[in-house]
Amino acid sequence: MIKVVRGNPTPEELAAALAVVQARAAATASAAPGAPRVPEEWSDPARIARARSRQPGPRAWTRTFWPA
Incomplete structure (x- = not known):
């Protein structure tokens, strides 16, 4: 029931x-109950690793956490 x-x-x-x-x-009901759900694109941890890493250099330690 919906109430305003x-x-x-x-x-x-x-x-x-x-x-x-x-x-x-x-849309929710049409999804198969046993089918695995595909993760949303924005929450996929693999999206961080899609960019190619920079090569190590003299200041490589400054780039150890944040992707370029």
């Missing part, structure tokens, strides 16, 4: 909000 707590939405605004909620629920 604040404001006075127009019927069009309420229909748009319900369409988004229904689409999200349908």
Whole structure:
């Protein structure tokens, strides 16, 4: 059940909000329950290592933590 707590939405605004909620629920329901979920791109730790590392040099210790 969806309840409007604040404001006075127009019927069009309420229909748009319900369409988004229904689409999200349908997308979640259509996913296979046993299938592994693919991690989101932004949270993938491997994205940090995609850039080629710099070669070690005299000041290599300054670049040990932050990728270039």
